[in-house]
Structure formats: structure tokens, C-alpha cells
Amino acid sequence: MTPLDWAVWFGTLGAFVAYGIWRGRATRDLTGYLVAGRSMPWPAVALSVMATQASAITFLSTPGQGFADGLRFVQFYFGLPLAMVVLCVTAIPIYHRLKVFTAYEYLERRFDAKTRTLASSLFLLQRGLAAGLTIYAPALILSVLLGWDVRWVCVLLGGLVAVATAWGGSRAVTHSHFLQFSIIMATMVLAFALVVRSLPPGVGWLDATALAGRLGKLNALNVAFDPDDRYNLWSGLIGGFFLQLSYFGTDQSQVGRYLCGQSVAQSRLGLLFNGLFKIPMQFGILFLGIMVFAFYLFAPAPLFHNPVEARRVAAGPHGVEWQALEARHAGAAEMRAEAARDYVAARRDADERAIEAAGRTLESAQREIGEVRVQATELIRATDPGAQTSDTNYIFLGYVLRYLPVGIVGLVLACIFAASMNSTSSELNALASTTVVDVYKRLHRGDTDRHEVKVSRFATLGWTAFAVAFAEYASRLGSLIEAVNILGSLFYGTILGIFLTAFLLPRVGGTPVFVGALVAQVTVLACFRLTGISFLWYNLIGCAVVMVVGRVLSVGRARPAAATRT
Amino acid sequence: MSAGDPPELRASADGSDEPPPILGSWRRLYTLVIAVLVVIILLLALLTRAYA
16 A cells, blocks of 8 residues: 555545535434435435445455356346335335334334334344444455454444534435445446456457356356245345345335435435446446456466465464465466466457367366365364355455555545445434434424434434444454344344335234234244245245235224325 | 325325426336346346356
């Protein structure tokens, strides 16, 4: 890292925070603080929705996923456009007409207080922990690659977010998202162009694509139905649809984003924009990883991309075996580079026989590299059973730090921090909204707007402290990260079922839906404990059980009073 | 929603009956989003097949 990179990095971050504070300066009342005065045009809603979903991990991990696993992850998003359409028809008009601050407020009007309390409590618990992980995950990667203490990176990230979010609330969050996400996307396009430019002379992006395709990286679509396979057309379309419906329809960190829209039409356009551009965006980021993979076909790649783990094994009792693996890896990589050059030359000459011969050598070398890497992860595990054996998250940033030009490195790092700040700020704003609207205001009626804004600011700071504290706790209990992610997916389907029942089944009242939610939860937990079904399907199962049980328990029940209908 | 709903639940000046800026109706815009999804899946299928 050069002084110019440091200057760009911290200069950009400082400008982002200052911009957020400036845009949030006019916030005086609760509507302004929690939903930006319901004044945002659709472009701001659209980019804020996208920025909330795209955390730093999206920009760190997704290229690595493209590098390691090809394009198949893109199928995860196939259900998203369908979910956007359903939410435009159902949730948005209802939330806007009732002028709610949180999604859970609606549940009390539609059902009863216990259903609202259940949903908001689940949200506060899950999202509070998730905010810690949103800070911790990129902090861990940055700390490993930069050699910093992860706790200080967490404190720095949390502090930067807290300043603008606590001061300006939703108005600052939405305006910051618009600016930051635009710059992040421009930087990713620039990074893509620079990766392509870093390919050897005579190797273009089409050659790189052909090489990646030959090595099985362009596996974008799998039509085989397999509930245990996480990414295929059907899990993406069906399981992904329910997951995205839950996330965008019932998670306040997203609901709060489109409630900022100045009208139903503006909120709808924001979500539909996301429906149109999310898949191309994810494809682009995965393809960036494919280009990095193609780059490393010609350049020396590390045996393992997490330098801390690699150093630990090299210095440990298995150091000699590690060095032998490194030598084997370098030999196979050299053979692969030679074959890749032959492959590109044969393609240029349109010599089918030479293409096939070079392709076979390429595949053989790639297999050898794969075997060496498997043995390397075994050595890592043998050295430290609790070590991270996946290096996917370190691939892209490792490339950036080594090969991108001076100045651009600082810009990319600033963008990764900004991406983390974007998703964290939405989470903190949503946690503050839910705390104030669904808990505080029910206990303290009649407070002035000014006082409620002050309470919201304290709530934001309190949740920031909680998130940073949990991030530090997570750093000592690595396996907890996975546990919390699974925990979140276990509850989404049930919450979605409650909301879809509210929207679509007018005869179902509070108690039947509450019982349905309990039955659904037990069912999902049983699926988790007793079957190997991929977690994406839990959303569908939980949702369906709530609706079916709620409907069955309401047979013969009279249609409820008009005031609760939608 | 129906005509019997209370005022706060009816389409009103909040823009719920406001048409989108393009294509004239929300139904057409929703169809466009779904059509784009179908096209994307077809293109990805072609890409996968081309390099299978």
C-alpha cells in the first residue's frame, strides 16, 4: 500500500461520511428520521435497496466464488424479479396506505399485538446478530490481508456507520447509498477493465472466457432438479423466490428502504429496477472472478489465498509437506500456463486438433492443481482443526493488492468499506425503527417528535455498540457465523407465511395464524435436524405450513371487519 | 381491496393508481420484468451449452 492508496482510501471514506451527515442535517421529526419523510424518488429507492443487499461480502466473496465455482451462483437470484413483482402488487400499496414505519406495525392492525410482537422480536434478534456479522465478515478478510487487528477494523467500520446513520437517520442512509453504490459499481467496472488489461499480450477477454469455459467455469445453468443441490434453476426460481420474498417483504432493513419512496409508484419503480438489474449485476461480479481466474492461468498463483493460514502451516509441524505441495502446485501451474498459451494460439489459428490437445493438457493440469489444493486444505486442518479451509473470500482482494495500479487499490478498499457501511446502515436504521416504533412508542405514548428522534439516535448507537460487540465475540467463535446464518434462514419462511396470510387470506385471524406459525416453525426445525434439504427450501416449507394451517383453522370463520382487511 | 374498505385502505392520492412512466400500465411493466428474466435464463442456458 502506497501513501497515495492510503490517501484515496481514507479521503473517499471521509467524503462519504461527511456527505451522509450533510444530507441528514435537516432531519427533525420521526418521519424524516425513520422513512426520510417519504420523499425519495425511485432512483434513490432503487440504489438504496440494491446497496442494502450488496454488502462488502458481495464484492469480496462473489468474485472468489466465480473464480472457484464458476457462474452457477447466479441461479440463486432467479426468484428475485418474481418476488419484486409480487411485492409491488401486495406489500407496497398496503404499507403506503397505512403509512406504517415498520412492516410489523401492519401485523397488529391486521391480526393482533401478539403476532406483531412475535415478528418484531424475531427481527430484532436476527438482524442485531446479522449486523454484527455484516461488520465482522469483511473486517476479518481485511484484517488478514492488511495485517491489522480485526477488533480495530470492526470498531472503525462500526464507528464510520454510526456517525452518519445515528445523526441523519434514513434520509442520510438513502442519500449515502445513492452516491456510494454508484461509485462502487463504477469502481467494479473499472476493476473489470483493469483485470482484462492485465491479461498477457495477445490474450483478450474472449480468449479468457474460452479458457474458463474449457475448465468448466461457465456453468451458469443447471436444469436438473435436486433439492439437496443449493444452486440450480429450480432452487433459484422456487426456493430463491420465497427467500427474496421474505427478505424484501418482511425484513425491515429492506422494507424501510422502499417506505422512503414518495409514493406507491416510486417505491414500485425502485423494486422493479432491482428486479431488472440484480441478476446482470451478480453475473458481472461473478464474471469478474472468472477473469481473475483467467489471469492466474498465466501468472503465479498462491497455493492458498489466505496468507495467514498459509504462513501458519508453513511454520508449523507440517511445513516440509507444505513446501513440497507448493513446489508441486508451481509445477502444475507452469504446465497449465503453457497449455493455456497453446490453447489461445490454436484458437487464433482455428486449428481444432491443436485446440483439443491443448485443452486436454489444460484440464489435466487443472485437475492436478485441484488435487494439490485438497491436500493443502488437509494440511491446514491437521495444523489447526478450527482453521478456515476455504480461501474464496481472499482471492479478489489478494489480486487487487498485488496487481492493481497505485491509487486504484485505495479506491477499491474504500468501496469495500462503503459496501459494508451501506448494508450496516440499513440494518441499524431498521433496528432503531423497530425498537422505537414496535417497542418504545407502545410503552411511551404522547412523546414529542423531537424526543422520539433523540430516542431513535440513541437506539442506533446502542445497536451499533451491540453489533460491534457481537462482531468481536464472533471473532473468537468462528463457527457461530454459520450457525447464525442458518438460524436466520430457519425463521424467514414462518415470518413470510404470516405476512402472506395477512395479504392473501382475509378470513384468517390472529390466533389461527399464530398457531400456524408455531406449527411451521416446528416443521422447519424438523427439516433442518432430520433431513438434508437445502436451506433455500425452508422458506417455501415454512411459508406454506403457516398459510395452510391458518386457513384450515379458520374454516367456517366469518369474514373479519372491513377495517382489518386489505 | 374492495369498495367497502375504509378510506385508508383504498387507492387514493398516495399514487397507488398512478401509472408507471413507461408502458402505460403496471401490468405491462411487470410482464416486462418477467420477460427479461426469461431472456436472461435463456441466454445463460445458451452460454452454458456453448461451453459444456
